[in-house]
Amino acid sequence: MPATRLRHHCRVTENADSATVRQWEEALGAVLGAAAKRVDRAMDDGASVLAASAEHWPAVSRALLALTDRTLAGLWERGWRPADLARLVRRDLTPVHQALLVDLVAAQGRRHAPAALDRRWLEQLRELAAEVWWPADQEYLAGFAERHRLDRFALATAALELLALLARLPVIAPVGPVPGAAPVQHRAQLPVPGEPRMLSRIRALLAKAESTEFPQEAEALTGKAQQLMAQHSIDEALLAAGQAGPAGAGVPGAVRIGVENPYEGPKAMLLDAVAAANRCRVVWAKEFSFCTVIGFDSDLDAVELLYTSLLVQATAAMQQAGSRQHLDGASRTRAFRQSFLVSYAARIRERLTEATEQTTREAAAGRHLRPDGTAEQLVPDARLLPALAAREEAVDTTTDRMFPKLTSQRVRVSDGEGWAAGRAAADRAALHGRARVEGRRK
Template identity: 50%
Template sequence: MSSTSGAVERAFAAALYAASDSALDTGASLLAADPGSDTELARRGEEFVAAAWRRGWQPADLVRVVRRELEDVHVRLAGGLVLDESRRDRRPRDRRWTAQLAELAEAGAGERAPRTDRFSYATAVLELYRLLLRLPSIEPLDAPDDRNGPRAAAAPHDTRMLSRIRALLAKAEATGFPEEAEALSAKAQELMARHSIDEALLAARTHAADAPGACRIGVEPPYETAKAVLLDAVAGANRCRAVWNEALGFSTVVGFDPDLEAVELLYTSLLVQATAAMTKAEAAQRAGGRKRTKSFRQSFLAAYAHRIGDRLAEVAAAAEASAARDPGAVAEGALLPVLAARDVAVTDRAERMFPDTVTTRMRGITDEAGWQEGSAAADRAQVRARPPLR
C-alpha cells in the first residue's frame, strides 16, 4: 500500500464510519497533511458513485439527495464525480440517463468547487463520501431483462410534438391572465393525450417490443404531501402510477415512455402555476387584513391537487373518446383493447417494483379559505378538451 493510499485509508477509517465532528476533523487533518492524496481521493469518490448506481440510484437522484442533505459545495463535488465516473462507465445507458448527465453538465454541476484551504476541502469531501456510503438501496428503474442494455423502446419520440407541448406550458407559466393559462394548458394536455394514443397504436400495429419504464421525479419541501398528491393526479391522468418515497424526497413514476414525458412536463408546469396562484391568493388575503400561515398554503396546494386531478381525468377521457370516434385514425374497436393492455402492463410493473405500499393521509388541511382559493385556482387552470388554438 502506497503512503498516499495509506493516508486515504486512515482518513476513511477515522471519518466515514463515525458520525462525530471530531472524527471528521481527524480524517480531514490526515488528508490536508498529504497533498499527494487528492488523486486517490477522487478515484475513491468515483467508486462510491459507481456503488450508488449498483444500489439503484441514477445521476439526478444522487445530486438531488446531496442538495437536500448538504450544501452547494457538496453538490459541485458530487456533480464532478458523477461526470468523471461517466467517462469511465462502459455499461450501455438509456436515453434518460444520458439526458441527466447532459443536464448536469449544462448546469455547471461538474465545475470544481472553489478551493479555500486543504482542511476545508477535505472536510467537504469526507462529508460527501459519508453520505454516499450510507445511501440505501432503492428500486432499480431498469427492468430485469434490461440489465444488459437500454430498452429499444427508450429511443427518442416525436421531438416536434414535445417541443410544441413545452412551448405551450412555458407560455401558460409566464402569462398573467388565468384564462390564457387555462387555454394553453388545455391544449398542451390534449396534445399529450393524443400523442400517447398515437404511440400506443403505432406500437400495437408494428408489434414493437414496447414495455413500461420508470423515472423518478423530485418532490421537494415544503408541502411535500400536497405536491406528491399533485404528481399522483398527473400520473393517473396520463396512464402512469406514482409511488412516493417521502424519506428520500422523490416519487417513482411507472408508465410508457410518452406518458412519462407528459407527466414530467405537466407536473413541473402545474407546480409553477400553482405556486404563482398561491402567492397571489395569499397576498390578497393579507391585503384584506387576514393573516395566513402555513395552513393556508398547505390547504391551497391540497385543494389544487385534488381539483386538478378531476380536470386532468376529464381531458384524458375526452381525448380517448375522440380518438375512438375517429375512423381515419384507428380501426373500429381497436383502441380500447390496446389501452387496456397498456394499463395492465403498467400496473404489473408497478406492483413488481413496489410490492408493499401504504396510503398516506394528508394532514394539516384546516384552512377553509386556502382550500377554496386552491380549488378556484385549479378551475382556472383546468385542462378540459377545447378546439385547437389557431
C-alpha cells in the same frame, strides 16, 4: 526513461495511491463508526491527516477520484442516479458539497461512452453540467480549492462529509439500466412519426401557459397541451398493438422526479394527478425527496413536462393569493398554502380525468388530433380500448413488482379559505387527470 525504470515508477506510484486510498477509507470508516457525539472529532482527525502535507496533496487528489469512482459505481448498481444524489446533497449539505459531487460524477463518467448511457442519464448529466474541467487528476483538489476559496483542511472535511452521506444510502428500486450494462436505445421504445414535432408543440404551449398573465389563456393552452399528450399516448398504444411479438407488448419504464419541501405532500398529490391522467403510477419516497413514476416512455415524458408546468402555475397562483393571519395576528400562511395546494391538486385531478376520458372517447370514434392541434376523422380502430387497457395493466404489474409493499398517507387540510382558493386556481389552470394517490403512494 528505460522501460524497466518506467515500470518500476508506475508500481511505486500505484502503491503510493493505494496507500492514500486506504487513508481515505480509514478516515471515512472512523467517521461512519463514531458515536454521534464524536463524529465531528473523527471528521477533524481524518481531514487533518489527509490535508497535512502540500507535497502529498496531489496523491490525495488522485486517491479521492479513485475511491469515489468505485463508490459511485456501487451506487449506480444499487439503483441511484446522478440527479438523485444531487437532490439529496442539495437538501442536506452545502453548495460546495454539491459542486464536489457534480465533479466526482463527471470523473466517474469517463469510463463510459455516451452510447453506453440511456437518454435520461445523459439528460441528467447535462442538467448538472457535469464535465471534467481539471487537466489531470492530481491537480483536481488544488483546482477545486482555488475555485471555491478553500484551504486543504476545509476541502478534505467537505469530501469526507460527502462520502459519509453517500456511504449511508440504501438499495432502491432501479429506474433504468446501469451505465455500460447493455446497449442503450436513445429513442422512445416505439417512436411515433412526428414525435419531435409533437413534443416541441407541447413544450411551447406549456411555456406560454406559464408566462401569460391571463387565466383563461393559461387554461386554454394547458388544456390543449394535455390533449396532445393524450393523443400521443393513444398513438403509441395503437402502434404497439400493431407490432408482433415482444415489440408489440412493450415494457413500462420508470423515472424519478424530485418532490421537495416546502409542501412536499401536496406536490406529490399534484404529480400523482398528472401521472394518472397519462396512464402512469406514482410512488412517493418522502425520505429521499422524490417520487418514482412508472409508465411507458412517452407517457413519462408527458408527466414530466406537465407536472413541471403545473407546479410553476400553482406556485405563482399561491403566491399571488398572498399571506394570511389569524385574528390574533399570528401567521396562518403555511396552513393556507398547504390547503391551497391540496385543493389545487384535487381539482386538477378531476379536470384531467374529464379531459383524458373525452380524448379517449373521441379517439375510439376515429377522431385524431394532429400535432398542430387540428383534427382529422379516421376509421375507428377497434384495437384502441383493449390496447389501452393492456398498457394500464402492464403499468400496474410493473409497479407491484418494483414496490411490493406500499402504504398510504393522508394529507391534512386545515384552512377552508386555502382550499377554496386552490380549487379556484385549478379551475383557471384547467387540465385533466384521474387518479388515486399511491404509495408512499399518497
